[in-house]
Amino acid sequence: MFTIEHEFDSTVVTLVDEGQGYLQEDVTIHAFEDCVTIEQLDPRTDAVQRITLSQVQLKELAAALDLPEGIYRLSRPENDT
DSSP states (O other): OEEEEEOSSOEEEEEOOOSSSSOOOOEEEEEOSSEEEEEEEETTTTEEEEEEEEHHHHHHHHHHTTSOSSOOOOOOOTTOO
């Protein structure tokens, strides 16, 4: 299950782990104009862990999910900076 919420400066997606067996804590993704943050509560420390990805890293991650094992570099249009 997941939820999507649009806030003033970001879109927030929350992924809820459902099912049998050991379940992970919810994952919250904040999509801002210049970056994306991924947050998850660490139950061992009771602290939220955060990872910040640039827009380029996010595009590369999305591409990597559909590619076989290997090393890749996304090409960018000449006028894209």
